[in-house]
Amino acid sequence: MAGLNPHSPIPTELKLHRKSGVLAVTFNDGKAFRFPCEFLRVYSPSAEVRGHEPEQAVLQTGKKNVTITHIEPVGRYAVRLDFSDGHNTGLYSWDLLYEYGLHQETMWQDYLQRLEKSGASREP
Template sequence: MIPTHVVVHQQSKVLELSYENGSIYRLPFELLRVLSPSAEVQGHGPGQETLQPGKRDVLIANLEPVGHYALKPSFSDGHDSGLYSWDYVYFLCKNQGQLWKEHLDKLAAAGLDRDMPMTKPGGSSGHSCGSH
């Protein structure tokens, strides 16, 4: 489902999406960032997801349409490799409560939080597929 309007609200850090059926959704930037469809976040297969802590204050620096099928946000932390298909955006809209709870539960289980970035020895992200 393709939204009729997309508005970036920098102050409240939400992406507002309006649909033809009258539905309006507000997706927090943080949720969009931690659930990016990119290989950097999702990995290259099941079980390879990378938890994304420390993203509470992330902003969308730029938002570009990709054809008629997706959005490509560039986030203030430098992440810009996720292509958000309209179907994926709508999935996030419809399921954001459950998805958010799952993310917070995973952070807690890993002993991390929304304000603490994950660091690895040597400062490397550990990602090796060549994309950033």
């Protein structure tokens, strides 16, 4: 998922729906995904969330009401998202967003199961 594959779909539109807390991303292959801000926050690609190894990943809790406050383009391959809880160190490449879109439902269910298993909550 690192780096941009030259054959990868690229976004033609990113639209933040502030009221619903959703980032809509449309790609040049016609696929479109709607990401809740909470999903993007708990799956931030930053080292502080993901760790440097899979077993170092930090379960994010209490992020239900988190919103995106700013979207910053990074070159022609990614965006940096600023979240209302102050987090802003994750770079979301086009490949990563596309991958997240394809697997969002499974990833979300996995997140909910990990929360339940740890006795944690989405509530702030």
